[in-house]
Amino acid sequence: MRALTWLLTLTTALSRAAAARLRDEDPERGDVPGWVMITVMTAALVLAILVPFREAIVSAVQNALASVTNGG
Known part of the structure; x- marks a missing residue:
């Protein structure tokens, strides 16, 4: 169950990062x-x-x- 929670957390973080990059709000973009x-x-x-x-x-x-x- 811990692995599933970790996977969901990782997926959520990656989705948010991708959405921020698509909105051009990522300060780390360079x-x-x-x-x-x-x-x-x-x-x-x-x-x-x-x-x-x-x-x-x-x-x-x-x-x-x-x-x-x-x-x-």
Whole structure:
């Protein structure tokens, strides 16, 4: 019964959040240009790290996958 109460509470909260977003009253919504800037900067950071260290990263991932598939 506790799980049902929790599920109903969660559903109600999500419904209210969706309704507020549709009414454009959500103060946490943010602005699109800010999110675009964060996304572009994150992609640039990933590339800045990946380009000089690509071989080391690929080698580390291959070693990790090999150790998992070979049983350690």
